[in-house]
Amino acid sequence: MTERKVALITGSGTGVGAATALLLSQQGYNVLINYSRSETEAQASQADCQAAGADTLLMQGDVAQDADCKALTQAAIDKWGRIDAVVNNAGISTFTGAANWDVLDMDTFSRIYAVNTVGAFQMVRACAPHLKMQKGSVVNVSSIAGSLGIGSSVPYIASKGALNSMTLYLARALAPDIRVNAVCPGLITSRWFVDGLGQAGFEKVKAMSESITPLERANSPEDVAEAIVWLTTGARTVTGELLLLDGGVHLGGSKAQVPSKPA
Template sequence: MSAKPSRKVAIVTGSGTGVGAATALQLAGRGWNVVINYSRSATEAQASEAACRAAGADTLLLRADVAQDADCRALATTTMERWGRIDALVNNAGVSVFGAAAGWDALDLEAFQRIYSVNTVGSFQMARACVPHLKASRGCIVNVSSIAGVLGIGSSVPYIASKGALNAMTLHLARTLAPEIRVNAVCPGLITSRWFVDGVGQEAADKLAANYERTAPLGRPSTPEDVADAITWLVEGARTTTGELLMLDSGMHMGARPAR
């Protein structure tokens, strides 16, 4: 194991695209070394790594499926072998099915098990693998959840349920890992990302975004960079914040803004 570097180290799961890539790049630009993790998007993950390197970070590019416990443990072990420390874990990897479009037949046992295995169990397995090292650094965990888990709305029942479970787990871990480790979650609403467009199609995505702009109190959906801003604050600042489920939905959880 190499000597501990002066730069802090973050593992960001699912960081080849979207929110994960934006978060890794923000942390890289703020003086962190980062682990870029992907399971399928190899080309995009390589581009994410290149951007982080250009921002000044030392990086690791690691393929791993967080649904597999051995992969989670390997992520933590390889990170420690490279840098000798882990200061932040961002559990961003996530999957869904779009049941509203596909119908109830898409919501079978296999869909539930896969979504839970990544969104909920995978986040737990990553936390378990990293906790001893995060305790040593008095670090933090940020879970990327969704307003789906708070409001009961979203792409599908399995996704909603998995994010509700992730929120509950966030509160439990915040209690049990204190005072050494802070644990919080961000709960975005609509995010204008490729993942969403791929799920519902461009036409439906455009209609949903336009509706958000008309009705959300702040009048805009989030970008991946907006969510990354909040994650970075929870990682670097927020020294007295733990057990927080931070809503990032332009105020939609309060209801639509009044007509004027």
Template structure:
């Protein structure tokens, strides 16, 4: 592949977890990568360095997707550097956990922050990248959650934000066809630093064990599992409007007896 023609991906929340795993998988396929981060500068730079070690061009760029000006700057940075955007991965996300997620603890500020990042941020990023995505006949993969499909998750505003992302995914897949494909991945429990930091190491381990005991496949997602699905949807030219559940069968509603 001519390096000047290698596809370009812009990944929000690209420094850690699912975003970093996705970047590394794409890097091994020769994609050029803009890795957005909000606060995790050192981790994003480390991920970009690992992508470069894999032979890809990669740069880490700070920005808050809740701010429209930052979203436009991220798209402009990718275009100034490479002249194209073939894939947008809307991965940046926030939530609250435990006591902070209780109804009497939630206030408008917490609700707005989660919606602003998870939902508004996804819209603003797509809008900023859309002309380039149309020109490239590219793809969008929204990192949603089983929370948005089943109504269970870390907090009510998180559930609402991901339900909105799922609805926007369906709308955009119709609105932007045939030029741009739009899909979402909806993981169940992801064993990641994000979850552990949210609830604490002991609660995270108990949560993992309980989750795996209660789903048919008796396992949970790793960031690499989610990244694999994102990379597939990025390149699946006949797939659009898909809400791909990566929940180990949680949506089936109970444990299948195991032998």
């Protein structure tokens, strides 16, 4: 068994997943980098992690397939003999918007739910015995969509709401040996949103979001990664937490002012 801790991060070829893999590598972890389609980007993520001193494993896999989740888990155990952290970052959506919510079919809904919710469940189930041995942790990458009911599509919102509820359940079920938390970001300045909205659409949504957000900024992938790594490497008494990373959107927007006593 390796002395370095080991993290398995799904969807870690790009964006938040890649940023998390790099930051954990810099903190002394070996990392399994998983991707479904972005092989070239995943190879770049792997190279960055290796340059930071990590031993790495690069694997393609679809978390919606239970066999792939088991294969990812077994590969990490075969290589390093341990799993200390799982970051369930793999996620998909469709950008239909509120005006077209009723055009979605069952296949689209089911596929999004299978990746975003069932995939996270299957990864936790596969890794739980190994996490328990290391007193490890799980961080689910959710969204304010699941907390506030806003987002790119109905199935995405529903899948993240279910992921939040599942996080609470698993935090109870796996205590005291495994901590389970979720981060719930708002808008992220990543390729995922640009691919879904187009560059012009993304810039419009970003400007709108920043105009109504108290902190007047969107998340970078690194912002989200920092929160994930804190929940992974520190936060020893934190479990069952749904950490909002939304710049204060849940407060009702920057225009809401706290009244002050007249001079």
